[in-house]
Amino acid sequence: MASLRQLRVTVTFSRPISSFFRVQRGPVAYNARRFLSATPARRDSENLAPPTTIFRDVEPLREFRRAALLDNRTIGLVPTMGALHEGHLSLVRHAAAENTDVFVTIYVNPTQFGLNEDLASYPKTWETDLRMLHALDRELASVEGAGRTAAYQGVGSFIEMRPLGQLLEGASRPVFFRGVATVCMKLFNICQPERVYFGQKDIQQTVVIRRLVKDFHLPIDVKIVPTSREPDGLALSSRNVYLGARRRTVGIVLNQALRKAEAQYKAGKRGRGDILWPASDHADQTKMTQDALEPHRRARFEVDYISLADPETMEELDEVDPARGAILSGAVKMLPIEEAGSSEDLGVGGGQIPVRLIDNVVLDPAS
Ligand SMILES: Nc1ncnc2c1ncn2[C@@H]1O[C@H](COP(=O)(O)OP(=O)(O)OP(=O)(O)O)[C@@H](O)[C@H]1O
Numbered sequence: 001m002a003s004l005r006q007l008r009v010t011v012t013f014s015r016p017i018s019s020f021f022r023v024q025r026g027p028v029a030y031n032a033r034r035f036l037s038a039t040p041a042r043r044d045s046e047n048l049a050p051p052t053t054i055f056r057d058v059e060p061l062r063e064f065r066r067a068a069l070l071d072n073r074t075i076g077l078v079p080t081m082g083a084l085h086e087g088h089l090s091l092v093r094h095a096a097a098e099n100t101d102v103f104v105t106i107y108v109n110p111t112q113f114g115l116n117e118d119l120a121s122y123p124k125t126w127e128t129d130l131r132m133l134h135a136l137d138r139e140l141a142s143v144e145g146a147g148r149t150a151a152y153q154g155v156g157s158f159i160e161m162r163p164l165g166q167l168l169e170g171a172s173r174p175v176f177f178r179g180v181a182t183v184c185m186k187l188f189n190i191c192q193p194e195r196v197y198f199g200q201k202d203i204q205q206t207v208v209i210r211r212l213v214k215d216f217h218l219p220i221d222v223k224i225v226p227t228s229r230e231p232d233g234l235a236l237s238s239r240n241v242y243l244g245a246r247r248r249t250v251g252i253v254l255n256q257a258l259r260k261a262e263a264q265y266k267a268g269k270r271g272r273g274d275i276l277w278p279a280s281d282h283a284d285q286t287k288m289t290q291d292a293l294e295p296h297r298r299a300r301f302e303v304d305y306i307s308l309a310d311p312e313t314m315e316e317l318d319e320v321d322p323a324r325g326a327i328l329s330g331a332v333k334m335l336p337i338e339e340a341g342s343s344e345d346l347g348v349g350g351g352q353i354p355v356r357l358i359d360n361v362v363l364d365p366a367s
Pocket residue numbers: 079080081082087088090091197198199200201202225226227228229235236237238239240
C-alpha cells in the first residue's frame with residue numbers, strides 16, 4: 001500500500017511529519033469511518049463534537065475519494081502548511097460553500113524551502129490547527145448545505161515551471177516553486193478535487209498553480225480567495241508570530257507602499273516609473289527613518305522587490321495595458337531585532353528570526 005510516508009522517503013531531507021486528516025459529521029462521517037476503519041484514526045474527546053479522522057496514508061484516502069465520486073459528492077481541496085489563521089479558514093469557508101466535502105492538507109513541505117531558509121523554525125501548531133478546523137467544522141455543520149474539512153502531508157519527483165517559477169519569489173527562493181508545484185501535483189492526484197483553493201496573498205503561487213493545471217490538463221477549477229488582513233492592512237501570515245510589536249508596526253510598510261502605487265494606477269498612470277515611484281519612495285523613507293533610530297528602538301528591513309508584472313507571466317512591465325491589468329507585488333525581509341527595549345514584546349523567537357513578508361495588489365483590467 002502506497003503511503004505518504006513512503007512517498008516522502010524519496011526526498012532525502014524531509015522529516016517524518018506526514019499526515020492527512022479530514023473532518024466529517026452526520027451520515028457521511030459514518031461512511032468515512034467505515035471506509036477508514038483499518039487506518040490510524042482519532043476521535044475528538046468532546047462527546048458531542050463531530051468525529052475527526054486523520055488520514056496518514058494515501059490508499060484509504062483514495063478509497064474514500066472513490067466512494068465520494070460514486071456518491072456524487074464533490075471535493076474542494078485547501079493545501080496548507082499548517083499554523084492556521086483566519087486567512088486559511090477563509091479558504092475553507094469558500095471551499096465549504098462550493099463543495100460537499102473539503103480536504104485541508106497540512107504539510108510543511110521541505111522541498112520548497114532552500115537550505116538557508118526557515119524550514120526548521122517554521123511554526124508547527126498541529127494541536128491548535130486541529131482544534132481550529134474542528135471548531136470550524138462544527139460551525140459549518142450548523143449551516144444548511146455547507147461542506148466539511150480535512151488535511152495531509154508528503155513529497156517525491158519534481159515539476160519545474162520556467163521561467164515563471166524563477167521570477168520574483170522564485171528568484172529569492174530558487175527551489176520554492178519547484179517544491180510547491182510538485183507537492184500540489186501530488187495532492188491533486190491523491191485527492192482528485194473538483195476545486196482547489198489558494199489565497200491571493202501568495203499571488204505568484206496562484207499564477208503557478210493556474211499554469212500547472214493548464215499545462216498538465218488537470219480537470220480542476222482553481223479558486224483564488226481574497227487576502228485576509230489585520231485592521232491596518234497587514235496580510236495574515238503564519239510567520240507573523242515571529243514579528244513582535246516593533247517589527248509588526250514597521251512591517252506594514254510594504255502594504256502602504258503597494259497602496260501608493262495602486263493609487264497611481266487608479267489616477268490613470270500606466271507607465272512603470274509613474275506607478276512605482278511612490279512605492280519605492282515610501283519604502284526608502286521608512287527605511288531611512290528606521291535606520292536612523294537607536295538600536296533598541298528601530299526595526300530594520302530590506303526590500304527584496306517591488307514589482308509591476310503581467311498577470312499571467314509575472315514578467316516585469318514597462319507599461320500596463322489596461323485591458324490586461326497587472327499585478328503589483330512586493331517582498332520585504334524584517335531583520336532581527338538588535339537590542340530589546342524594556343519589557344518589549346519581541347514575538348516568538350525573541351525577535352531573532354528574520355521574517356519575510358509578502359503582499360500584492362491586483363490592478364484590475366477594468367480599472
Ligand atoms: N492572509 C491570507 N488570506 C488568504 N489566504 C491566505 C492568507 N495567508 C495564507 N493564505 C493561503 O493559505 C494557503 C496556505 O498558506 P500557508 O499555510 O503557507 O500560510 P501562510 O500564512 O501563507 O504562511 P507563510 O508564513 O508561509 O506565508 C495558501 O493558499 C495561502 O495563500
